[in-house]
Amino acid sequence: MSKRLSATSPRTRRRPGRPVGGGVVVDRAQLLAAAAHVIRSEGPDATMAEIAAAATVTKPILYRAVGDRRALTFALSEVLVDRINIAVEERRVNATDPRAQFEGAVRGYLSAVDADRNLFLFVNGGSQDTDVIRGLIDRSAAQLIELFATARSAAGRDPIAARTWAYAIVGAFQVVTLMWLRDAYCDLDTVADDLTLLLWPGVATAGS
Amino acid sequence: MSKRLSATSPRTRRRPGRPVGGGVVVDRAQLLAAAAHVIRSEGPDATMAEIAAAATVTKPILYRAVGDRRALTFALSEVLVDRINIAVEERRVNATDPRAQFEGAVRGYLSAVDADRNLFLFVNGGSQDTDVIRGLIDRSAAQLIELFATARSAAGRDPIAARTWAYAIVGAFQVVTLMWLRDAYCDLDTVADDLTLLLWPGVATAGS
């Protein structure tokens, strides 16, 4: 990142200086929160300058604290995925039988993304770099992979299938959500029902 | 100042406009073919200037013939989707029972994309504009939507589910393919098997 320039012999090591002139201490987390806020209000195609300005900060500060746009997107994808996971868990634990759990998870995902459309769109389309998309997918798929892999291993079968299944589910969710957000071709419950109808049979038998 | 002349040889300081009558008529299809070619060889992050140069054409010509980058991406997505559909059909007709047809289609999709990785990556990540992605998805999903909708209508049920199902399948394929292309975490047949395992049960029952 930053290249420290060594001018002369470091006679004395100094503590990091304090902010100048009563400035606000800018923290990576604060910057991310501000970025999420401006994206939510201004839309998914916010520029780095806009994000910096919204955090009452200048661009180099943003860059030093968060990194470049890829890093920002990546970090915000963490935020979004965490939020989605919370919503999914909330819905899932309220159901007893597995299929209802799955359907609850679908609903939780959809409503979480619906509440954060712009962040979803930013994270999904914000970068032409596929590395970012890949990171987001991996993060989204992490639990699913683990879940499937343990089930699969317990059944004494090849756990490599877990990755494919997790990716497939993540992809299905992503695309359905994207199209649904843009077209609103039906209501949330219908989407959740149909998605469950399509995916649940496979998921139910996937562990075996 | 501008130093654009430095790259060109001073001998051929200028190549004036070529005769219109005997010259090469540049056609939209030719430009698209050239674009596909350069993307395949140079990679998915080819610039418009590179594409134009590869077609032995200047940028304004490219822009007049095919439109801006979004239009180019859209057109190339047509090319890719058509190619995929051909491969899918080829594999599908060689199978008799429905499940084998589905699995064949999966294999056809994967091998077609594998043969055109760069084009796939260009089309998928080439634009930060979600409209392009949306168009690609709609195009990919068109047959699936129709297929599901007729099956669904024949069963006397709501055909709106067809869209969700088609989007889900397209998304599952897209993401699985993206991750598989980048990581090569297993071979094609394994991916096809696992994808079929996950999706087929739902697809088989989806019409009813």
Added chain:
DNA sequence: GCTCCGAATTTACTCGGAGTAACAAATGAG
């Protein structure tokens, strides 16, 4: 045959955004 007009093209530009280098301000140690 010569000149001028229109169509197609190329050069050279603008515009916008990502990312960064150079500069200024301020602070604590010696």
Added chain:
DNA sequence: CTCATTTGTTACTCCGAGTAAATTCGGAGC
């Protein structure tokens, strides 16, 4: 007081998309 170090800001470069102005040639009119 002075200087080194850190922090923040201005102003820049770079690069690529998209386009406007300039240029040349084929062909029509004189």
